[in-house]
Amino acid sequence: NAGVTQTPKFRVLKTGQSMTLLCAQDMNHEYMYWYRQDPGMGLRLIHYSVGEGTTAKGEVPDGYNVSRLKKQNFLLGLESAAPSQTSVYFCASRTGGVVGDTQYFGPGTRLTVL
């Protein structure tokens, strides 16, 4: 099991450019999440999905879009990148529907917007 993987690991964008971050999990988890983490801060939830074809907004959704076309993949898109979106992005997944189930995180994507 690879667990949760994220692509790419690093990326530098110019303001206004677009990109897509890919998260993949091989644990057959129903729930998937995208977080961002700024220096010295905890993780903040951007969007999440409770199943294939469903998405919902988290705490800081503005400027991001997501899609969950396949159960194992959760994509995070930036349509027009801004310097305020410079951050480390973490994807996570969990089984869902099981009391006390745990959340597994990917290694993160470091994004810099110039």
Place this chain on the structure above:
Amino acid sequence: DAKTTQPPSMDCAEGRAANLPCNHSTISGNEYVYWYRQIHSQGPQYIIHGLKNNETNEMASLIITEDRKSSTLILPHATLRDTAVYYCIVRVGSGYSTLTFGKGTMLLVSP
């Protein structure tokens, strides 16, 4: 989800037990206590969780007070690799509720 309070930083000597406290005085009856840690630049890693009984696994022990208003994570023999930020999170056990990360406790293990 209930809020948690943790000290911003703690020190521990290598080989000694590290005891990390967490207050969650507004915890509800159906909320679990979870502990995660984040080693520098890596994704958070699950450590342990519990509802009301004490729990132990290969990584740590979790002690929850009888009134469930506070808990302590115990790393029995801390190593340098345990240096990390430790997050105490309270969350409803099922459903799609997410983990709400605060600033955690920065544990520094020194030789």
